[in-house]
Amino acid sequence: MNQPSATPPPENPNPFPGTSCLGPIIRLAEVDSTNRYLLDAARAGEASGTVVVADHQSAGRGRLGRTWEAPAGASLLMSVLLRPEIAPDITIASVHLLTMAAGLAMADAVEAVAGFAPILKWPNDLLVGDRKLCGMLTESEITDGALRCVVVGIGVNVQWSDFPAELVETATACNLVSGRDISRDELLEEFVERYSVLLNDLNSVLSDYRERLGTLNTRVRIELAGEAFEGIAEGVTDDGSLEVRTDGGALRCITAGDVVHLRPV
Ligand code: BT5
Numbered sequence: 001m002n003q004p005s006a007t008p009p010p011e012n013p014n015p016f017p018g019t020s021c022l023g024p025i026i027r028l029a030e031v032d033s034t035n036r037y038l039l040d041a042a043r044a045g046e047a048s049g050t051v052v053v054a055d056h057q058s059a060g061r062g063r064l065g066r067t068w069e070a071p072a073g074a075s076l077l078m079s080v081l082l083r084p085e086i087a088p089d090i091t092i093a094s095v096h097l098l099t100m101a102a103g104l105a106m107a108d109a110v111e112a113v114a115g116f117a118p119i120l121k122w123p124n125d126l127l128v129g130d131r132k133l134c135g136m137l138t139e140s141e142i143t144d145g146a147l148r149c150v151v152v153g154i155g156v157n158v159q160w161s162d163f164p165a166e167l168v169e170t171a172t173a174c175n176l177v178s179g180r181d182i183s184r185d186e187l188l189e190e191f192v193e194r195y196s197v198l199l200n201d202l203n204s205v206l207s208d209y210r211e212r213l214g215t216l217n218t219r220v221r222i223e224l225a226g227e228a229f230e231g232i233a234e235g236v237t238d239d240g241s242l243e244v245r246t247d248g249g250a251l252r253c254i255t256a257g258d259v260v261h262l263r264p265v
Pocket of ligand 1: 035060067068125136153167171172
């Protein structure tokens with residue numbers, strides 16, 4: 001007698017077994033911006049935890065209306081959709097923890113895959129020396145005073161042969177630092193594992209970020225709209241602002257702006 005055929009188990013929608021909350025991964029060959037794509041998808045109901053990865057962006061976004069440039073296939077260009085249910089501690093006032101956690105997770109992923117430890121720079125960069133390896137842009141959707149979703153966008157230079165003239169003095173890539181080919185997929189996998197763990201325990205993120213932030217105790221130049229000054233970066237407040245002791249002795253709290261690391265003190 002024929003045995004009734006067993007129903008096959010449903011396919012695991014999480015491509016990274018052992019992690020609890022990130023996935024599925026949507027892979028795109030080309031998009032204007034993974035952040036734009038995922039914010040629109042979120043408005044249309046896309047699930048929390050969805051990750052979008054693109055080979056190329058035609059209009060990659062930086063902060064303050066700037067652009068993020070990368071030739072096709074050279075960078076890990078990704079965005080992660082997070083809704084409050086995936087990280088229940090998240091409120092409007094603590095969204096910065098998601099970016100800090102992404103920075104910590106990506107720094108560790110780079111170290112695991114490429115064998116070197118990048119420096120964290122406030123608020124959102126990974127550097128090697130004074131060259132930028134990775135930038136992050138977090139965008140939130142708030143309606144009626146409530147946080148609906150957060151999209152954390154990350155661009156990491158992974159496998160570059162040349163840099164465009166405007167980046168040649170300021171950027172670097174994993175393969176150039178490690179002296180060997182580096183896989184975007186391996187980096188993605190390592191990042192997703194680490195980020196999932198941190199999202200499940202955001203309480204430790206701020207202290208880990210402070211401990212590992214290369215900006216602290218460093219002489220910095222702060223560039224704000226219409227103003228620049230120098231000082232020593234002394235701390236990060238609970239709301240994620242950078243505290244800088246100016247040469248005049250005042251303590252200034254920076255919520256948004258650009259930081260240049262000048263030299264260690
Ligand atoms: C950032 O802005 O560093 C945030 C970059 C976020 C990019 C990711 S890629 C996936 C996701 N989808 C998006 O559309 N965006 C995110 P900011 O701190 O403003 O730095 C931007 C500046 O970095 C530019 O003005 C350039 O000077 C420089 N830059 C641009 N492309 C770069 C690259 N590939 N490597 C290093 N520096 C770069």
